[in-house]
């Protein structure tokens with residue numbers, strides 16, 4: 001696990017409050033009846049559906065409902081302070097898929113912990129889905145926070161002494177193989193100004209796309225965050241201490257490096273068969289203790305499979 005550091009290297013300041021987060025991503029839920037309309041056949045949904053049904057992508061997520069149900073049981077048992085969901089709720093951004101995701105993730109259930117959610121590229125699969133705001137309507141209870149000028153993104157929600165700063169990095173892309181993303185100069189400008197308004201506390205950026213892969217390279221052109229340099233500069237100027245993301249379906253932890261002076265944690269996919277896992281973080285001051293919990297189909301439950309720790313950079 002590149003960049004992970006041993007907790008024995010430093011002394012946890014036990015007097016500080018601990019914030020416990022559950023981070024999950026890329027659930028890719030779908031529905032039996034998608035509600036195809038004639039105009040959908042002229043969009044990338046057709047090739048996306050072919051990929052899901054004929055080329056086998058669907059089989060990779062055939063147990064997604066059972067896995068999400070196990071995740072929800074785990075969340076209720078462990079009762080974290082907040083949930084962080086880093087996108088790709090659906091496969092093709094159909095209204096029926098958003099309805100299934102909202103129901104299965106208990107988004108409207110007031111007994112669930114508070115949550116922060118951002119869309120992934122699959123939630124903006126077509127321009128129509130993005131413009132219609134289907135993700136934002138479905139996840140409205142998970143998008144409560146401080147924002148600027150009435151824009152949906154970015155927004156910030158404080159959990160104990162920790163600011164969760166949600167940034168939208170997903171864009172609808174016309175070409176069917178294009179899974180790249182972008183935050184955009186206008187949102188980055190709002191992010192900088194929003195950060196200026198926030199009071200003290202650790203700043204954790206929440207978004208779908210990574211800045212780097214596990215090995216420190218950029219993702220391929222068709223999967224990359226196109227404005228990764230501007231995003232890294234803005235996050236640094238904002239005093240971000242940690243970048244949480246999904247999009248890559250294998251989980252990993254990457255420490256600070258040249259150009260990215262804060263760690264990044266990828267939750268991986270919570271539901272993809274064989275890779276199914278999620279993360280729990282205990283944040284005490286600048287100390288993060290992480291636990292990866294992996295799904296065990298025989299028991300229909302998540303169990304601890306790895307631990308990691310990080311000393312996060314402080315707020316500038």
Ligand SMILES: [Fe+2]
Nearest residue numbers: 026088120247
């Ligand atoms: Fe995904």
Ligand SMILES: [Fe+2]
Nearest residue numbers: 088120121247
């Ligand atoms: Fe994605």
